[in-house]
Amino acid sequence: MIQFVLNSLKIIQYQILYYFLGFFAIIDDLKNREHNKFNIVSKRGKVAVITGGARGIGLEVVKKLAQCGMHIIIGCRNIEAGQKIFQQQIFSDVSIEIYELDLKSFTSVSRFAQKILFRHNQVHLLINNAGVMFVPYEKCEDGYEAHWTINYLSHFLLTELLLPVLKTSGSNNENARIINVSSCAHEASPLIDFDKISKRKGYIPTAAYAKSKLAQLISTKYYDKKLSNSNVQVLAVHPGIVDTELFNGTLLKKTMPWILRYICKTPEEGSRCITYACVSPKLEGHGGYYANCQSVKNLPYADDDKIQLELYNTSKVMVEHFLM
Numbered sequence: 676m677i678q679f680v681l682n683s684l685k686i687i688q689y690q691i692l693y694y695f696l697g698f699f700a701i702i703d704d705l706k707n708r709e710h711n712k713f714n715i716v717s718k719r720g721k722v723a724v725i726t727g728g729a730r731g732i733g734l735e736v737v738k739k740l741a742q743c744g745m746h747i748i749i750g751c752r753n754i755e756a757g758q759k760i761f762q763q764q765i766f767s768d769v770s771i772e773i774y775e776l777d778l779k780s781f782t783s784v785s786r787f788a789q790k791i792l793f794r795h796n797q798v799h800l801l802i803n804n805a806g807v808m809f810v811p812y813e814k815c816e817d818g819y820e821a822h823w824t825i826n827y828l829s830h831f832l833l834t835e836l837l838l839p840v841l842k843t844s845g846s847n848n849e850n851a852r853i854i855n856v857s858s859c860a861h862e863a864s865p866l867i868d869f870d871k872i873s874k875r876k877g878y879i880p881t882a883a884y885a886k887s888k889l890a891q892l893i894s895t896k897y898y899d900k901k902l903s904n905s906n907v908q909v910l911a912v913h914p915g916i917v918d919t920e921l922f923n924g925t926l927l928k929k930t931m932p933w934i935l936r937y938i939c940k941t942p943e944e945g946s947r948c949i950t951y952a953c954v955s956p957k958l959e960g961h962g963g964y965y966a967n968c969q970s971v972k973n974l975p976y977a978d979d980d981k982i983q984l985e986l987y988n989t990s991k992v993m994v995e996h997f998l999m
């Protein structure tokens with residue numbers, strides 16, 4: 676009974692926190708609208724890999740990278756649906772490959788990486804974009820909770836598998852880049868309780884989403900430091916509060932979807948800062964955390980060297996069977 680009351684209080688606490696974070700993030704998006712701009716940069720001949728590129732913000736990122744002339748490799752769950760999207764006239768000039776990727780499964784991540792490495796000896800850009808939000812408790816096939824697996828750990832595995840090719844694809848003139856699509860929601864997670872990551876007991880979807888986004892940010896900071904002497908840089912982006920299917924499970928989208936249309940960014944607006952992080956020459960040599968095409972502050976917890984190393988080592992153990 677006490678446990679139930681404590682959990683209910685925690686759920687309310689997270690709910691309130693999210694309303695505050697969401698409110699201030701929307702104000703921030705409105706205030707910085709003029710900065711949220713993206714200029715096309717020619718990247719002809721370069722290869723980009725993106726997870727979740729067939730809808731939502733990811734699809735808009737793909738359109739922009741295509742305008743830059745990149746060859747784009749998309750990972751998505753339903754290849755037929757993805758292929759249908761890219762058969763449309765507007766994509767006729769886009770150089771694209773689509774492969775199956777289910778981030779709930781490390782085997783699927785590993786197969787996706789193998790297909791890329793089999794066909795390409797260069798990858799210049801990796802965008803870890805796909806994600807889920809506030810989903811009910813689920814243990815994925817490798818034993819970890821769904822937010823943790825889809826948003827963070829599978830992307831960690833994909834990063835590790837593609838890192839060797841990213842390292843050789845970057846040059847002294849132009850780094851390869853890894854972009855992790857995080858969120859201001861990371862601020863709702865005070866810490867990562869490594870012992871409780873995938874526990875069903877006391878599971879709160881809002882807390883699980885925040886934790887997975889915090890992990891992405893910590894990992895960004897760690898890799899950017901670790902790779903400082905190689906030709907790879909790592910950035911995290913908060914795309915803004917964007918009206919996409921990510922909100923489908925929320926009360927707001929179920930009851931008043933029109934509100935989101937008015938107060939949120941469109942997916943196209945949400946894709947600008949991600950694409951800016953991918954290609955802007957201004958960011959050459961700079962990692963960090965960005966929103967509205969500007970460097971922004973993250974929770975200081977994400978900058979803690981000890982936490983970064985603990986997350987890296989823990990993650991490596993979690994995926995060790997799939998590292999080649």
Ligand SMILES: NC(=O)c1ccc[n+]([C@@H]2O[C@H](COP(=O)([O-])OP(=O)(O)OC[C@H]3O[C@@H](n4cnc5c(N)ncnc54)[C@H](OP(=O)(O)O)[C@@H]3O)[C@@H](O)[C@H]2O)c1
Pocket residue numbers: 726727728729730731732733750751752753776777778779804805806807808825856857858859913914915916917918919920921922
């Ligand atoms: N929308 C916002 O306000 C907001 C704010 C901050 C951060 N973000 C972040 O932005 C990213 C994109 O979100 P969005 O708003 O574009 O959401 P969305 O429209 O719901 O798209 C989610 C994407 O993730 C993919 N995905 C979900 N589960 C997957 C799985 N198991 N395996 C492979 N792919 C999977 C989906 O691919 P399928 O086509 O295969 O379903 C889809 O492409 C997420 O990381 C999200 O956390 C969004």
